[in-house]
Structure formats: structure tokens, C-alpha cells
Amino acid sequence: MTALAETTETSTEAGAVPSFDVTLRIRRFDPDTGAEPRWEEFTVTAHGTDRVLDAMHKVKWEVDGSLTFRRSCAHGICGSDAMRINGRNRLACKTLLKDLDPSKPIVIEPIKGLPVIKDLVVDMEPFFASYREVMPFLITNGNAPTKERLQSPEDRARYDDTTKCILCAACTSSCPVFWTDGQYFGPAAIVNAHRFIFDSRDEGAAQRLEVLNDKEGVWRCRTTFNCSEACPRGIEVTKAIQEVKRAMITRAF
Amino acid sequence: MATTTPTGTLAAPRSARATRSRGSSRTNMEMVGWLFMRLSGVLLIVLIFGHLFVNLMVGEGINRIDFAFVGGKWADPFWQFWDLAMLWLAMIHGTNGMRTIINDYAERDRTRLVLKALLYLAFFVTVVLGTLVIFTFEPCPIGAPAELLPSFCPAP
Ligand code: FES
Numbered sequence: 001m002t003a004l005a006e007t008t009e010t011s012t013e014a015g016a017v018p019s020f021d022v023t024l025r026i027r028r029f030d031p032d033t034g035a036e037p038r039w040e041e042f043t044v045t046a047h048g049t050d051r052v053l054d055a056m057h058k059v060k061w062e063v064d065g066s067l068t069f070r071r072s073c074a075h076g077i078c079g080s081d082a083m084r085i086n087g088r089n090r091l092a093c094k095t096l097l098k099d100l101d102p103s104k105p106i107v108i109e110p111i112k113g114l115p116v117i118k119d120l121v122v123d124m125e126p127f128f129a130s131y132r133e134v135m136p137f138l139i140t141n142g143n144a145p146t147k148e149r150l151q152s153p154e155d156r157a158r159y160d161d162t163t164k165c166i167l168c169a170a171c172t173s174s175c176p177v178f179w180t181d182g183q184y185f186g187p188a189a190i191v192n193a194h195r196f197i198f199d200s201r202d203e204g205a206a207q208r209l210e211v212l213n214d215k216e217g218v219w220r221c222r223t224t225f226n227c228s229e230a231c232p233r234g235i236e237v238t239k240a241i242q243e244v245k246r247a248m249i250t251r252a253f
Numbered sequence: 254m255a256t257t258t259p260t261g262t263l264a265a266p267r268s269a270r271a272t273r274s275r276g277s278s279r280t281n282m283e284m285v286g287w288l289f290m291r292l293s294g295v296l297l298i299v300l301i302f303g304h305l306f307v308n309l310m311v312g313e314g315i316n317r318i319d320f321a322f323v324g325g326k327w328a329d330p331f332w333q334f335w336d337l338a339m340l341w342l343a344m345i346h347g348t349n350g351m352r353t354i355i356n357d358y359a360e361r362d363r364t365r366l367v368l369k370a371l372l373y374l375a376f377f378v379t380v381v382l383g384t385l386v387i388f389t390f391e392p393c394p395i396g397a398p399a400e401l402l403p404s405f406c407p408a409p
Binding site for chain 2: 215
């Protein structure tokens with residue numbers, strides 16, 4: 001992507017991608033000065049094929065090296081660069097500038113509900129703590145088989161949707177219940193529990209349901225659908241949460 | 254190129270979820286509450302629309318409502334039970350909903366405590382008062398003109 005952008009930059013003749021100026025309005029916080037967080041605007045030239053992440057790279061590499069954000073794969077796989085762009089949680093590397101109306105400033109903030117460390121970098125530890133609590137690994141009893149644990153395609157399809165999670169925290173940090181006190185497990189943890197609860201090979205469903213039956217577990221979900229809307233992988237998060245609720249009820253009665 | 258404007262304060266860092274003691278819990282109050290909201294919701298639709306239909310549409314409809322009509326209804330155990338169920342379910346349903354909202358939105362422990370105390374007080378007063386009215390209603394008060402009373406009242 002970046003390589004492509006650079007070649008088009010040098011050859012702006014026929015077939016060139018149109019370029020335009022775009023303003024990024026970024027919420028910045030520097031822990032070293034201890035100053036209040038502030039909004040800062042940067043105007044850079046971007047191409048029609050550029051993503052928000054490309055514009056941010058341009059700012060960081062050419063304008064202000066102190067701008068801090070996470071990114072790793074730059075292709076929507078690692079889940080590092082979830083941020084609040086124009087009021088919605090998205091991955092900067094999957095959001096095209098042209099889809100955002102670049103004639104207006106593009107507002108970029110850190111995701112809500114988690115402590116900000118610097119600029120767009122938040123402390124993900126509370127998020128991962130909830131994730132660890134649902135035991136996101138295969139739990140089995142008895143001896144390990146001598147070959148693979150086989151599974152029918154239908155059984156695999158049962159939890160296919162929730163295997164897509166990349167732990168970017170876009171869902172959890174879009175949840176109003178999580179915003180209040182940060183004690184709620186959050187959609188991401190429930191999605192990852194769902195991935196194992198409905199896996200025919202896993203035998204830890206009861207344990208996981210017990211964990212999520214907590215006061216701060218699935219019952220705090222208010223079905224606002226913010227999480228389903230925020231998920232950059234298109235996981236039907238709210239549906240997964242409802243399925244976990246249903247599993248709990250059928251188990252109890 | 255870079256313009257700076259100050260904004261509000263930064264949200265205070267928050268701690269991770271406090272790990273709770275994990276007892277074996279097949280059911281818990283939150284689950285019961287969640288289920289209750291669904292079931293009582295369905296029942297309340299039937300009860301409330303039944304109530305509205307009988308009171309406002311059957312026969313002469315709304316013109317029929319007077320002391321005698323209400324007195325007559327509450328002399329019948331069927332309607333006593335109907336109204337009692339409506340009162341209790343609606344009050345528990347509403348109070349649980351408010352409790353949820355307080356839990357979601359009131360951040361400080363003290364605010365939470367005060368709001369919930371007021372809520373439970375209102376619940377208690379309404380339910381006790383309503384229940385008393387339904388069971389102790391006197392359809393034939395002494396000395397009232399007979400044309401205002403239900404037909405089953407003894408002639409004065
Ligand atoms: S940088 Fe890896 S998901 Fe965006």
C-alpha cells in the first residue's frame with residue numbers, strides 16, 4: 001500500500017490517483033508535560049486511495065514525529081490501531097479517507113473507556129485482563145488423543161463468526177456500559193468465550209459460563225448494538241452475547 | 254500548520270476488573286432479574302391491554318366508569334387478582350429497570366446508595382398502599398345514595 005502510494009507520487013501523469021488536502025484533528029496528550037489533553041490539527045496531502053493510517057503516517061514521518069499511535073500490520077489483521085474516527089470506533093488502516101468526507105477535518109481520538117497513555121495509545125491491560133478471565137484456550141478432560149481432534153464442518157460453522165476477533169477493543173470501547181465504570185467484561189471477552197463455549201471439542205463451557213454469569217458478565221449487556229456496529233471484522237457481536245445468555249439459561253433450567 | 258486548542262480534562266485511569274470470588278453459580282440474581290424482565294414484560298402486555306380493553310371499550314366503554322363500576326370489579330376475586338398481578342409485576346418490573354439504570358449511570362457509591370434507597374422506598378409505599386386498597390376496598394359505604402353503588406349492595 002505504502003509502496004504503491006510512493007510510486008504514484010512520483011508519476012502524477014495519466015492514470016494517476018487524484019490527490020487532495022485533508023485535515024486531521026487529533027486529540028493529543030503528553031504525559032511528560034502533564035498538560036491537559038488538547039486538539040491539534042494537521043493538514044497533509046493524501047491520495048484518493050489512502051487510508052486514515054496513511055495520512056497519520058505522513059504526519060508522523062514528515063510533520064510531527066511526536067505523534068504517537070499503535071500500528072503493526074497496517075492491513076486490518078493485528079488489531080493495533082483501533083481509534084475513534086469521526087465519533088466511531090474503527091481501524092485507521094481499514095478506513096479510507098475518501099469514505100469519510102475529506103473536505104471536513106477528520107476527528108481522531110483514542111478509544112473511550114481505557115486510560116490514555118499518550119496521544120492515541122491507551123492502556124489495554126484492563127481489556128486483556130477480562131479476556132484472560134474467560135480462559136480463551138481449549139479445555140479438555142482425559143487423555144489427549146493420538147491424532148487431531150476432528151470436527152465436522154457443521155460443528156466448525158457453529159462458532160465461525162467469533163473466531164474472527166482480532167482483539168482490537170473497538171467493540172468493548174464502544175460499549176456505554178463499559179464506559180461507566182470499566183468493570184463490565186465487555187463484548188470482546190464474551191465473543192472470545194463464545195468461540196470456545198460453542199466449540200464441540202472444548203469441554204470448559206460450564207466453567208466459562210460460570211465466569212460470565214458474574215454480576216459484571218453477560219447480564220450487563222443492554223443490547224445497544226454499538227459493538228456489532230464497531231467491529232471492523234463484521235462479527236455479529238450482540239448476537240454472540242445473546243447466544244451466551246441463552247446457553248446460560250438453558251443450562252440453569 | 255499545527256494549531257493547538259486546549260480541551261477538557263483527561264479521564265482518570267481506571268483499574269482492571271476486580272477479580273471476584275468464583276463460587277459455583279448456576280443462577281444468580283442478575284440472571285433472575287434479566288429473565289424476570291422478559292417474562293413480566295410479556296405478562297404485562299396481556300394484563301395492561303386486557304385492563305384497558307375491559308375498562309374503556311367493552312359495552313358503553315369509558316362512560317361506564319364510576320364508583321359502582323370500580324367497586325363492582327374489586328368485589329370480584331378475578332379482578333382483584335388481575336389488578337394485584339398488574340400492580341406487583343409493573344412495580345417490580347419498573348423498579349428493576351430503574352435499578353439497572355442507576356447501576357449503569359450513577360458512578361459514585363454514595364449517589365448509587367441514595368438513589369436506590371429512594372427507589373426502594375417508593376416501591377414499598379406504592380405496593381403496600383395499592384395492595385391494601387385492592388383487598389380492603391369497601392364497595393358499599395354506609396349512607397351513600399344507592400344509585401351510586403354497585404347493584405349487589407344491600408338497600409340502605
Ligand atoms: S495496523 Fe494491524 S489492524 Fe490496523
